[in-house]
Amino acid sequence: MQTGKASWLRLRTPVLWLALLAAMGTLSLYASPYTVIMVTNILMYVILTVSWVLFSAPTGYISLATAAFFGVGIYTSATLGGQLPLPLIILTAGVASFVLAALVGALTLRLKGVYFAFFTFGLVELIKHLLLWYEVSVTGVRGRFVVSADNVTIYYIILGILVILLLTSYLIRRSRVGLALQAIGEGEDAAAHTGINVSAVKTFVFALSAVFAGAAGAAMATRWGYVDPYIAFDYLFSFTAVAMAVFGGLGRFEGPILGAVVFAFLRELLITRFPYVYMLVMGSVLVVTILYLPQGLVQLAQKSTWRRLRGHREPA
Amino acid sequence: MSLLEVEGITKNFGGLAAVSHVDLRVDEGEVVGLIGPNGAGKTTLFNLLSGALKPSSGAIRFRDENITGLKPHQICHKGLARTFQSVKVFGGMTASQNVLAGAIFGDRGQMSPKQAGKEAARLLEFVGLSAVAAAPARDLTLANQKRLEVARALATKPNLLLIDELMAGLNPTEVAQAMDLVAAIRKQGTTVLIIEHVMKAIMSICDRILVLHHGEKIAEGTPQEIATSRTVVEVYLGE
Amino acid sequence: METFLGVVIGGLLIGGLYALIAMGLSLQYGVARVLNVSHGEFIMLGALTTWSLYTAFHINPLLSLAVCGPAAFALGYVLHRTVYRRILATSPSPGVFESNSLLASFGLLFVIQNVALIAWGANTRGYSYLAVPVSLFGVLFGANQLLTLGCALVVGVAFYVFLARTRVGKAIRAAAQDSTSAALMGVNINSVLALCFGFGAALAAIAGMLISMCYPVTPVMGIPYTIIAMIVVVLGGLGSIPGSFLGGLVLGLIGSLVTYIEPSLTLVAYYLIFALLLLVKPTGIMGR
Ligand SMILES: Nc1ncnc2c1ncn2[C@@H]1O[C@H](COP(=O)(O)OP(=O)(O)OP(=O)(O)O)[C@@H](O)[C@H]1O
Ligand SMILES: [Mg+2]
Numbered sequence: 001m002q003t004g005k006a007s008w009l010r011l012r013t014p015v016l017w018l019a020l021l022a023a024m025g026t027l028s029l030y031a032s033p034y035t036v037i038m039v040t041n042i043l044m045y046v047i048l049t050v051s052w053v054l055f056s057a058p059t060g061y062i063s064l065a066t067a068a069f070f071g072v073g074i075y076t077s078a079t080l081g082g083q084l085p086l087p088l089i090i091l092t093a094g095v096a097s098f099v100l101a102a103l104v105g106a107l108t109l110r111l112k113g114v115y116f117a118f119f120t121f122g123l124v125e126l127i128k129h130l131l132l133w134y135e136v137s138v139t140g141v142r143g144r145f146v147v148s149a150d151n152v153t154i155y156y157i158i159l160g161i162l163v164i165l166l167l168t169s170y171l172i173r174r175s176r177v178g179l180a181l182q183a184i185g186e187g188e189d190a191a192a193h194t195g196i197n198v199s200a201v202k203t204f205v206f207a208l209s210a211v212f213a214g215a216a217g218a219a220m221a222t223r224w225g226y227v228d229p230y231i232a233f234d235y236l237f238s239f240t241a242v243a244m245a246v247f248g249g250l251g252r253f254e255g256p257i258l259g260a261v262v263f264a265f266l267r268e269l270l271i272t273r274f275p276y277v278y279m280l281v282m283g284s285v286l287v288v289t290i291l292y293l294p295q296g297l298v299q300l301a302q303k304s305t306w307r308r309l310r311g312h313r314e315p316a
Numbered sequence: 317m318s319l320l321e322v323e324g325i326t327k328n329f330g331g332l333a334a335v336s337h338v339d340l341r342v343d344e345g346e347v348v349g350l351i352g353p354n355g356a357g358k359t360t361l362f363n364l365l366s367g368a369l370k371p372s373s374g375a376i377r378f379r380d381e382n383i384t385g386l387k388p389h390q391i392c393h394k395g396l397a398r399t400f401q402s403v404k405v406f407g408g409m410t411a412s413q414n415v416l417a418g419a420i421f422g423d424r425g426q427m428s429p430k431q432a433g434k435e436a437a438r439l440l441e442f443v444g445l446s447a448v449a450a451a452p453a454r455d456l457t458l459a460n461q462k463r464l465e466v467a468r469a470l471a472t473k474p475n476l477l478l479i480d481e482l483m484a485g486l487n488p489t490e491v492a493q494a495m496d497l498v499a500a501i502r503k504q505g506t507t508v509l510i511i512e513h514v515m516k517a518i519m520s521i522c523d524r525i526l527v528l529h530h531g532e533k534i535a536e537g538t539p540q541e542i543a544t545s546r547t548v549v550e551v552y553l554g555e
Numbered sequence: 556m557e558t559f560l561g562v563v564i565g566g567l568l569i570g571g572l573y574a575l576i577a578m579g580l581s582l583q584y585g586v587a588r589v590l591n592v593s594h595g596e597f598i599m600l601g602a603l604t605t606w607s608l609y610t611a612f613h614i615n616p617l618l619s620l621a622v623c624g625p626a627a628f629a630l631g632y633v634l635h636r637t638v639y640r641r642i643l644a645t646s647p648s649p650g651v652f653e654s655n656s657l658l659a660s661f662g663l664l665f666v667i668q669n670v671a672l673i674a675w676g677a678n679t680r681g682y683s684y685l686a687v688p689v690s691l692f693g694v695l696f697g698a699n700q701l702l703t704l705g706c707a708l709v710v711g712v713a714f715y716v717f718l719a720r721t722r723v724g725k726a727i728r729a730a731a732q733d734s735t736s737a738a739l740m741g742v743n744i745n746s747v748l749a750l751c752f753g754f755g756a757a758l759a760a761i762a763g764m765l766i767s768m769c770y771p772v773t774p775v776m777g778i779p780y781t782i783i784a785m786i787v788v789v790l791g792g793l794g795s796i797p798g799s800f801l802g803g804l805v806l807g808l809i810g811s812l813v814t815y816i817e818p819s820l821t822l823v824a825y826y827l828i829f830a831l832l833l834l835v836k837p838t839g840i841m842g843r
Pocket of ligand 2: 358
């Protein structure tokens with residue numbers, strides 16, 4: 001009896017994940033085309049959020065470069081579309097983002113965290129301006145058409161990228177690199193004197209996290225038909241990823257996923273119904289979360305929080 | 317045989333020479349003490365030796381190799397480990413994870429996770445922290461956090477261990493335990509260079525003592541010689 | 556020779572604005588430790604308010620200083636008293652405060668920008684004030700631009716003197732050095748931090764007012780200015796107010812030169828300088 005219960009508890013989480021995967025993996029069979037598109041959008045945000053968390057949560061370095069990697073993916077797709085098969089394009093986009101992130105990381109991650117935040121904040125603008133200049137003065141045309149793919153294909157690609165990302169995050173957490181990353185987050189000096197090559201670990205994980213944002217960008221671009229530097233390099237993507245992660249809670253693996261799903265759903269709703277207050281709502285949610293729910297949405301799921309809240313209501 | 321040889325090492329912070337032309341030798345198997353008034357440059361010297369700071373001039377040879385200017389993790393891999401005056405345990409990680417990190421990364425990844433786990437358990441036992449192995453490091457007492465740092469440093473398999481003030485802020489019982497720990501470390505074959513303000517302790521555990529004052533080495537000798545040296549008594553012990 | 560003079564003076568004209576913006580950010584980061592990414596939004600608020608006052612009530616842009624400065628100061632002060640102070644109180648370590656306050660300032664960026672979009676709409680605005688050419692060493696400049704530089708210099712120097720000479724200024728500098736010992740010396744640290752945040756916001760709004768006299772303004776104009784301010788702050792050395800002032804002028808000169816050669820690459824050039832600086836001397840020109 002006891003042992004039966006214990007083994008069920010141990011199995012519960014993997015079983016739930018598998019059930020979820022099965023439901024997601026067959027979505028196009030039972031859901032409407034509109035639902036598929038919406039879920040694709042939501043999953044895209046989950047990818048951006050979880051990839052941001054992969055590096056920024058354990059180390060405490062706030063990266064504002066997600067949009068840059070996403071944009072690199074979009075432009076890779078726009079440039080290579082039709083010349084290579086889609087999986088190869090997505091791979092190339094991932095590699096391109098990896099290289100860019102490795103460069104940025106090598107330059108800024110050996111310095112204090114402020115420099116990193118400052119540098120990544122402007123990175124999107126930098127690439128946008130470089131591209132604009134290139135398009136205007138070299139190619140002479142602004143923007144590009146993207147060879148499009150059908151919605152169901154894009155959905156499955158995005159789902160595939162997400163599954164690989166989640167597996168990667170999970171494995172990293174349990175690996176030597178994960179332990180090193182955690183130690184770095186606790187104290188870089190001590191980590192370095194314990195034999196951890198701090199800059200190398202940080203740069204590697206940062207670059208790895210960029211792969212997924214780049215890949216997602218490449219896949220999503222095929223849905224937009226036309227892109228230009230303003231569309232592709234939009235810092236809202238960076239901000240949104242950070243906001244979603246914080247909203248969900250960085251302390252637990254599920255937190256950012258939950259945050260991204262809820263927030264992205266909210267976003268779809270707002271964008272269609274109240275587009276003029278979308279940023280206002282998002283910004284307020286972020287501020288309120290930081291002030292009153294520092295551990296994010298998952299804090300609500302913890303029993304102690306509820307007990308405390310109830311404790312306030314019940315007369316003692 | 318000499319393990320560590322330092323020649324004319326100097327560190328300037330702006331106009332201030334925190335460490336100035338210090339020569340230093342540590343032989344294998346020794347316990348060497350480093351004393352001096354507050355601000356004498358002791359911690360700065362440790363920072364130079366362990367690669368946290370780059371010297372303004374001078375050279376550091378460790379195990380017949382020039383390690384001047386190497387990065388902290390490289391120096392750790394060469395077999396020189398350290399603890400910190402202001403404790404820097406990995407607060408959110410458990411005591412055993414702290415030591416595990418040392419075992420895994422100090423050894424350039426030669427160890428399998430299983431071996432590393434065993435090694436970590438052995439070291440926790442060695443420093444007397446087995447009982448709190450699963451507690452987050454930040455919840456340990458100051459004395460225990462200092463021991464944890466020693467265990468973490470030992471996990472990297474150092475030839476030379478730099479200990480920065482193991483006994484500051486501890487009560488007499490804890491001081492006695494810390495002295496026993498240093499003796500045990502030496503016995504298991506690790507050479508020790510230790511900074512300490514607790515005179516009774518340093519005099520009884522060290523083979524040799526160096527005295528720093530205003531960044532300069534003003535005396536060097538056996539505890540006996542240091543305790544009776546005129547200069548040392550004037551600038552430091554006489555306080 | 557005339558082009559050279561033109562480039563130099565043009566650089567100083569824009570550099571004065573950069574200096575003001577960067578001084579504000581430097582104050583907020585150097586003392587209050589808030590990586591305020593919504594800095595540019597205060598610039599935008601100052602600019603659009605000035606535009607409204609000028610177009611609706613024909614109020615001289617310089618006079619709107621009397622509105623923008625104090626209003627932005629109050630907004631910044633209140634924000635620190637409410638939002639950042641609470642974060643400060645609940646953050647277990649300075650590192651956590653730094654990241655949480657950065658995130659909160661993001662949220663504020665969203666909120667402020669959205670409110671401005673509702674209030675002013677997304678259109679690009681501009682007005683013409685003193686847009687008469689003035690000849691300086693044989694080169695023509697807009698009178699409004701020269702006025703901008705004059706104002707930026709006056710405000711910048713006045714603020715520096717305020718920091719150096721007054722009691723409040725000294726308290727701020729003490730807090731910038733070391734907040735715990737400043738608190739021991741009887742400085743009310745919370746109000747000093749809030750003051751700094753307020754002054755930073757006021758400097759941004761004043762810069763915004765000056766910008767509106769020469770350049771078009773929109774609710775989304777803030778972020779590029781924030782980026783420039785960040786670059787200047789690093790260029791001048793994190794936390795150094797005189798460094799920020801000098802850095803602003805230097806970046807203005809570089810910008811003017813690049814704009815002369817290839818205008819669309821100005822921001823790219825700023826960024827390359829930023830990257831080079833991080834490689835060579837991350838402590839900045841005035842840093843130790
Ligand atoms: N990073 C630094 N920048 C500037 N000055 C420093 C730095 N580190 C140390 N100093 C200065 O160097 C001098 C020596 O400091 P150090 O910490 O080495 O002294 P110490 O001998 O360890 O003192 P204590 O016994 O108090 O630990 C002091 O004057 C200190 O202020
Ligand atoms: Mg010391």
